[in-house]
Amino acid sequence: MKSYFFILIIAGGLIFSGIALFSQAMPFGGEKDVTFANQFWTAMKGYQEWPMKSEFYPGQSPHGKVLKLYYNLVNVDGEPYHVIVKDNFGGENATVETVAKSPKDYLAAVTIMVQMDEGYDPDNNNWFYAKYLKDGSLDKNAQGTALAGRVAKGMNAGCIACHKKAGDNDYLFSND
Numbered sequence: 200m201k202s203y204f205f206i207l208i209i210a211g212g213l214i215f216s217g218i219a220l221f222s223q224a225m226p227f228g229g230e231k232d233v234t235f236a237n238q239f240w241t242a243m244k245g246y247q248e249w250p251m252k253s254e255f256y257p258g259q260s261p262h263g264k265v266l267k268l269y270y271n272l273v274n275v276d277g278e279p280y281h282v283i284v285k286d287n288f289g290g291e292n293a294t295v296e297t298v299a300k301s302p303k304d305y306l307a308a309v310t311i312m313v314q315m316d317e318g319y320d321p322d323n324n325n326w327f328y329a330k331y332l333k334d335g336s337l338d339k340n341a342q343g344t345a346l347a348g349r350v351a352k353g354m355n356a357g358c359i360a361c362h363k364k365a366g367d368n369d370y371l372f373s374n375d
């Protein structure tokens with residue numbers, strides 16, 4: 200009887216560390232990340248009309264020639280989340296003036312940072328990142344992994360690697 204008990208403990212431990220390893224190997228683009236990002240896209244519909252937003256302003260790589268920020272609290276499954284949404288505009292004639300006249304023609308991507316609970320990613324201030332194309336589908340990296348979640352934790356390029364440079368400002372480059 201006693202040895203069964205130990206086998207159970209060992210088997211349980213192996214399964215548990217397997218899960219832990221797997222979830223570490225997949226800091227982003229997993230099923231949970233994609234589901235949350237899709238729910239979030241639906242929940243933030245109409246963000247262009249949120250009261251807290253910036254003007255259109257000139258941007259830089261990788262985000263785009265012209266940018267605009269929006270901030271709000273958004274409910275997903277009854278939980279409120281702080282989110283910063285950034286419209287990334289591009290295209291040959293994109294300037295603050297042309298984009299302001301017809302934003303839809305220049306919208307290239309929408310990037311968001313969502314403040315998650317403690318424990319989501321304590322090494323990096325618990326931000327969830329996502330990059331959508333203008334139709335709301337998730338953009339993917341060269342390996343075909345969806346850009347949603349802790350993108351790209353542990354790698355030397357990507358949302359986290361770059362935003363870490365603003366580490367002393369909670370990973371945010373913009374202040375207001």
Ligand code: HEC
Pocket residue numbers: 258259260261262266268283284285310311312328329330346350356357358359361362370371372373374
């Ligand atoms: C090479 C650097 C770099 C990478 C990679 C990068 N960003 Fe940014 N990001 C910036 C800079 C610089 C700003 C602020 C200046 C600006 O508005 O262009 C910014 C601003 C933002 C903002 C507005 C909040 C803030 O920090 O000011 C969001 C949201 C955002 N990025 C999301 C993302 C997401 C999502 C990804 C990955 C898909 C990503 N970023 C990848 C450099 C980067």
